[in-house]
Amino acid sequence: MNKVHHQHARRLSLWLLLTPFVLWIGLLVLLPHLQMLRVSFQVRESWDSVTWGLDQYAHFFTEPYYWRTFLRTGLMSLLTMILTLVVAFPIAWYIARLARGRARGWLFLACLIPFWASELVRTYGWMILLRESGVFSALLQWFGFAPTEMLYNDVAVVVGLVYNGLLFMVVPLVTTLDGLDESLVEAGYDLGGGHFTVMREIVVPWAMPGIVSGCIVVFMLTLGSYLTPTLMGGKDSAWFTQQIFTQFITRFNWEQGAALGILLLLLSSLMIWLGLRLTGQSLRKVMG
Amino acid sequence: MTSSVMTSSQDSATTACDLVCQHLVRAFGAHQAVDDVSFEVPAGRFFSILGPSGCGKTTLLRMLAGFETPDAGDILIQGRSMLPVPPNRRPVNLVFQQLALFPSMTVAENIAYGLKRHKVPASARRQRIDEVLAQVGLDGLGHRQPAALSGGQRQRVALARCLVLRPALLLLDEPLGALDLKLREQMKVELKHLQQAFGTTFVYITHDQSEAMVMSDQVAVMREGRFEQVDTPEALYHDPQTPFVAGFVGDNNQLEGVVERQEGGQVGVRLSGNNLVMAQCLGPAASVGDQVSLFIRPEFIRMTPLSSGSLSADGMQPEGSSMHCQAEVVTTLFDGANSRVELRIGRQTLMARLPQDASSVHFHPGEWVALSWATEKARVFSGWAS
Amino acid sequence: MIRSVPHSPWFNRIYGLYLVIFFVYLALPLLMTVVFAFNDSPFPSLPWQGFTLDWFVADPADGTRTGLLHDQGLLSALGNSAMIALWVTLLSVVLGTVNAVLFERLQFRGKELLYLVMLLPLVIPGVILGVSILVFYSGLANHVSNQWGIELDMFRPSMSLVVMGQVSFITTLSTLVIAARLRKFDPHLEEAALNLGATPWVAWFTVTLPWLRPALMGAAAMAFLMSFENFNTTVMLTGSDTPLTVALFNRLREGSTPVLNAVALFLMVASALLALVATRGDKNAEA
Numbered sequence: 001m002n003k004v005h006h007q008h009a010r011r012l013s014l015w016l017l018l019t020p021f022v023l024w025i026g027l028l029v030l031l032p033h034l035q036m037l038r039v040s041f042q043v044r045e046s047w048d049s050v051t052w053g054l055d056q057y058a059h060f061f062t063e064p065y066y067w068r069t070f071l072r073t074g075l076m077s078l079l080t081m082i083l084t085l086v087v088a089f090p091i092a093w094y095i096a097r098l099a100r101g102r103a104r105g106w107l108f109l110a111c112l113i114p115f116w117a118s119e120l121v122r123t124y125g126w127m128i129l130l131r132e133s134g135v136f137s138a139l140l141q142w143f144g145f146a147p148t149e150m151l152y153n154d155v156a157v158v159v160g161l162v163y164n165g166l167l168f169m170v171v172p173l174v175t176t177l178d179g180l181d182e183s184l185v186e187a188g189y190d191l192g193g194g195h196f197t198v199m200r201e202i203v204v205p206w207a208m209p210g211i212v213s214g215c216i217v218v219f220m221l222t223l224g225s226y227l228t229p230t231l232m233g234g235k236d237s238a239w240f241t242q243q244i245f246t247q248f249i250t251r252f253n254w255e256q257g258a259a260l261g262i263l264l265l266l267l268s269s270l271m272i273w274l275g276l277r278l279t280g281q282s283l284r285k286v287m288g
Numbered sequence: 289m290t291s292s293v294m295t296s297s298q299d300s301a302t303t304a305c306d307l308v309c310q311h312l313v314r315a316f317g318a319h320q321a322v323d324d325v326s327f328e329v330p331a332g333r334f335f336s337i338l339g340p341s342g343c344g345k346t347t348l349l350r351m352l353a354g355f356e357t358p359d360a361g362d363i364l365i366q367g368r369s370m371l372p373v374p375p376n377r378r379p380v381n382l383v384f385q386q387l388a389l390f391p392s393m394t395v396a397e398n399i400a401y402g403l404k405r406h407k408v409p410a411s412a413r414r415q416r417i418d419e420v421l422a423q424v425g426l427d428g429l430g431h432r433q434p435a436a437l438s439g440g441q442r443q444r445v446a447l448a449r450c451l452v453l454r455p456a457l458l459l460l461d462e463p464l465g466a467l468d469l470k471l472r473e474q475m476k477v478e479l480k481h482l483q484q485a486f487g488t489t490f491v492y493i494t495h496d497q498s499e500a501m502v503m504s505d506q507v508a509v510m511r512e513g514r515f516e517q518v519d520t521p522e523a524l525y526h527d528p529q530t531p532f533v534a535g536f537v538g539d540n541n542q543l544e545g546v547v548e549r550q551e552g553g554q555v556g557v558r559l560s561g562n563n564l565v566m567a568q569c570l571g572p573a574a575s576v577g578d579q580v581s582l583f584i585r586p587e588f589i590r591m592t593p594l595s596s597g598s599l600s601a602d603g604m605q606p607e608g609s610s611m612h613c614q615a616e617v618v619t620t621l622f623d624g625a626n627s628r629v630e631l632r633i634g635r636q637t638l639m640a641r642l643p644q645d646a647s648s649v650h651f652h653p654g655e656w657v658a659l660s661w662a663t664e665k666a667r668v669f670s671g672w673a674s
Numbered sequence: 675m676i677r678s679v680p681h682s683p684w685f686n687r688i689y690g691l692y693l694v695i696f697f698v699y700l701a702l703p704l705l706m707t708v709v710f711a712f713n714d715s716p717f718p719s720l721p722w723q724g725f726t727l728d729w730f731v732a733d734p735a736d737g738t739r740t741g742l743l744h745d746q747g748l749l750s751a752l753g754n755s756a757m758i759a760l761w762v763t764l765l766s767v768v769l770g771t772v773n774a775v776l777f778e779r780l781q782f783r784g785k786e787l788l789y790l791v792m793l794l795p796l797v798i799p800g801v802i803l804g805v806s807i808l809v810f811y812s813g814l815a816n817h818v819s820n821q822w823g824i825e826l827d828m829f830r831p832s833m834s835l836v837v838m839g840q841v842s843f844i845t846t847l848s849t850l851v852i853a854a855r856l857r858k859f860d861p862h863l864e865e866a867a868l869n870l871g872a873t874p875w876v877a878w879f880t881v882t883l884p885w886l887r888p889a890l891m892g893a894a895a896m897a898f899l900m901s902f903e904n905f906n907t908t909v910m911l912t913g914s915d916t917p918l919t920v921a922l923f924n925r926l927r928e929g930s931t932p933v934l935n936a937v938a939l940f941l942m943v944a945s946a947l948l949a950l951v952a953t954r955g956d957k958n959a960e961a
Binding site: 013018020021024025028029031032033035048087091094107110111113114116117119120121122125127128133135138163220224225227231241244249254257258264265269272284 | 689699700704706707768769772776780782788789791792795799800801802803805806811841842899903905906909922926930935938948
C-alpha cells in the first residue's frame with residue numbers, strides 16, 4: 001500500500017513539473033515553428049482565400065537576389081566564425097594557461113565587459129570610429145589625408161561581426177583549455193614533438209568541445225544578426241535576415257517571409273549538424 | 289542455515305525493545321540487498337551491524353529511517369509499526385555518512401532545525417541547544433558555520449543535531465569514515481561515552497570491525513543480505529559460529545587441510561608436509577578425509593625454536609599435545625605491540641604474534657620453529673562449502 | 675607555448691603585442707562611445723569641443739539641446755524595457771527552476787530527448803524565434819477576429835508578445851544556470867531535513883532553495899540583461915510600446931546625436947552593476 005502511494009506521488013510530481021516545461025516549449029517554440037512551416041506552403045489568392053503550394057520556395061530559387069543573399073550570408077557567417085576562432089584562440093590560451101593569479105581574472109573580465117553593453121551600443125561604437133566623420137577619419141585628416149569612409153562595406157561588417165562573436169568564442173575556449181593537464185603538453189614535447197605537432201595532436205583535440213561550442217554559437221549569432229549588417233553594411237551588403245524583416249514588417253507578405261525563415265532555419269540546422277558530425281561531438285556535450 | 293545462529297525474535301515480548309525487525313526483505317531487481325533479516329535491539333543498547341561494503345547494511349539502515357520501503361517484513365519502533373509512517377514522522381534520527389550538515393546554516397541553526405520542525409518554542413529551543421552543545425563539548429561554538437569547524441567538531445554537530453530531538457533510536461551510517469586514524473580512535477571512545485550519557489539506543493553500521501567491537505554491546509555480522517551471527521563482541525571474537533565471521537572479525541589465519549582423526553568435538557587435521565594439528569570442530573561431526581579450513585588467531589600460536597638439524601624432535605612439542613607442526617620463518621614484521629612473524633607451512637603462509645616479553649627470541653628468515661596451540665583456540669567448520 | 679617550455683624572445687614579443695592590440699580592439703568602440711557622451715558638440719565626432727553634461731541633463735525649455743533626462747521618448751522606452759525585462763526575468767527564472775528540477779532530480783522515459791528539445795531555442799536564430807511567434811499568435815488573433823469577432827490584443831504585436839518571444843529562449847539559459855547548481859546539491863541534505871522532521875515541502879524551502887539562491891540570482895541578472903539588450907526577437911514582436919533597443923535603433927537611422935552616447939553609457943553602467951550583483955552571488959556560492 002505504501003509502495004503504491006509512493007508511485008502515485010512520484011507520478012504526480014512528474015506531471016506537475018512536466019506541465020510548465022511542455023507549455024513553454026510547446027506554446028513558445030514548437031507550435032509557432034510548425035505554424036510557420038505551414039504558412040510557408042500557403043499561396044494567397046485573394047485577401048481571404050489561400051491554397052497550398054510551393055510558390056514561396058519557387059520564388060526563392062527563381063529570384064537571384066534571394067538566393068544570392070542567402071549564399072552570401074552563409075559564407076560571410078562561416079568566414080566570421082573562422083576569423084573569430086583564429087582571433088580568440090591565442091587570447092583564450094593566454095588567459096587559461098599563461099596568465100597568473102590576478103592578471104588572469106582581470107583579463108577574463110576585460111573580455112566580458114564589452115558584452116555588458118548591448119549589440120546596438122557596440123555597433124554604435126564602431127560607427128563612431130569608422131564613418132567618414134568618425135574618429136579614424138579625423139586622425140587621418142590630422143595627418144594630412146583626405147576624409148575616408150570606412151563604414152558601409154563588407155570589411156566593416158566582418159569587423160563588427162567578429163567583435164560581437166568574440167565573447168562567445170573566448171568563454172568556451174578558456175573553459176576547456178583550463179582543464180588541459182599541462183603535463184600532457186610537456187609529455188608531447190618530451191616525446192619529441194615540435195610546437196606545431198603538439199598543437200595539432202594534443203591541444204586542439206583536447207579543446208575540440210570548446211571550439212565546436214564556440215563556433216556553433218558564433219555562427220548562429222552571425223547568421224541571425226540584423227543590427228550589425230544593417231547599420232554597418234553598404235548598399236550591396238544585404239543580409240538574409242533583412243529580407244525576412246522586409247517581408248514581414250514592410251510588405252506584410254507573411255507567406256514569403258515564413259518560407260525565408262524556414263530556409264534560414266534549415267541552413268543553420270544543417271551547419272550545426274555538419275559541425276557536430278565532422279568533429280564527432282554531441283549537442284548535449286557542447287551546449288548543455 | 290544461518291537462521292539457527294540468529295537470536296530468535298518472534299515470541300519474546302516486543303515492548304522492552306526499542307527496535308524490532310521482522311523478516312525484512314528488500315530487493316533491487318534480481319539482487320537481494322536485504323534477505324529475510326530479523327533482529328531486535330533492547331532499549332539503551334549500542335547495536336552495531338558489521339559487514340563488508342555491498343552487504344546490504346546501508347539499505348537496512350535506510351529502511352529504518354524510512355528512505356527505503358521494505359518489500360516484505362515489518363519494522364517496529366517502541367512497539368509501533370513504522371511501515372505507514374513517512375521518514376519525517378519517525379521517532380528515529382540518522383547521522384549521515386557525509387554528515388549532511390546544512391551548509392547555509394550555523395551550528396546552532398543546524399541543531400535548531402529539527403526543534404523548529406517539532407514546534408518547540410524559541411526559548412526552550414535556545415536552552416536545549418545550549419544544553420546539547422555542552423554535552424557534546426562544543427560550548428560557545430553555536431554561531432560558527434559548519435565549514436569553519438574541524439572534522440571531529442562537525443561530527444559532534446551532526447550528533448547533537450539528532451540527539452537534541454531525543455529520538456527513540458539513533459542511526460549512525462559509518463560516521464567516522466571521513467576522519468583520519470588518530471581522530472577516529474578518539475571518537476570511538478567518545479561515541480561510547482555519549483551513548484552511555486544519553487541512554488539512547490544506537491544502531492551503528494560500519495565495515496570497520498574495530499569500530500564495531502570497541503563500541504558495541506551487540507554486533508550483528510552481515511553478509512550478502514543476511515545476518516551471520518548476532519553476539520557480543522567477545523563472543524564474536526572467541527566463539528565465531530561461521531567461517532565468514534571467523535575470517536572477518538579480527539585477524540585470523542586460515543589453513544587448508546584434511547581431517548585425519550576425530551575425537552568427540554575435536555579433530556586432527558593433516559596440513560601439507562608432515563604436520564598434524566588439533567582443533568575444535570563446529571557443526572555436524574566431520575568425517576575422516578574431509579577437506580576443511582582451520583582458523584587460528586595469530587596471538588594463540590606459540591613458537592619454539594628448533595635447533596638446526598634436529599627437525600624431527602618430537603619431544604620438542606610442549607605440553608605433550610598430540611600436535612606436530614613445524615614451520616619456516618619467512619620474515620619478521622615489526623609493528624610495536626602488534627609485531628608479527630610470517631611463517632610458511634608447505635605452500636601456506638600464516639602469521640604469529642611475537643611474544644611481548646623481553647625474553648622475546650629473534651627469529652631469522654630460514655629458521656625452523658615448532659608451532660603449537662591450545663586445541664580449543666583453533667576452529668574447524670564442517671558442513672560449509674568452501 | 676606553456677610556461678615550462680621556453681620560446682624565442684621574438685615569439686614572446688609578438689604574442690605580447692597581439693594581446694595589446696586585441697584589448698585595444700575590444701575597448702576602443704566602447705571608450706569612444708563613452709567619451710563622446712561628454713563632448714560639447716551636436717555630433718558624436720571629433721574635434722573635441724569641451725566637456726559638458728548637456729546630453730544627460732539639458733532641458734529643451736532652456737535651449738536647443740534635449741538631455742536624456744528630459745527626452746520623453748527615450749525615457750518611456752526605458753520604462754517599457756524595464757517592464758518587459760521584469761516579466762521575462764520572473765517567468766524564465768520560475769520556468770528554469772522547474773525545468774532544472776525536472777531534468778536533474780527526476781528519472782523518466784524520453785528524458786534525453788526532452789533535454790535536447792529544451793536546448794533547441796539556443797540553436798534557433800533570434801529573428802526566427804520572433805517571426806514564428808508573430809506568425810502563430812498574430813495569425814491566431816486574426817483568425818479569431820475574423821471568425822468570431824473577438825479581439826485578442828495580447829497576441830498582436832505588443833509588450834506581451836515581446837515577453838513571450840524573449841521567454842522562449844531565455845528560459846533555456848536560466849535552466850542551464852540553475853541546473854548546473856542543482857547538480858552539485860547533495861541529496862542527502864534533503865534526506866537529513868526529512869529525518870529531522872521536515873515535510874518534503876519544508877525541506878525544499880529550507881534546504882534546497884537556499885542552496886540554489888546564488889544560481890537563482892545569477893539567472894535573474896542574466897535574464898534581465900538578455901531581455902534588456904535583445905533586439906532581434908524583440909523587433910519582430912514590438913507594437914506601439916517600443917522598448918529601448920528598438921527606439922535607439924530608430925533614432926540611429928535618423929542620425930546620431932550624443933544623447934545616444936549618453937543612453938549607451940547609462941546602459942553600460944546599469945549592466946555592469948547588474949553583472950556585479952550576479953558575480954557576487956556566484957562568489958558567495960563558492961564559499
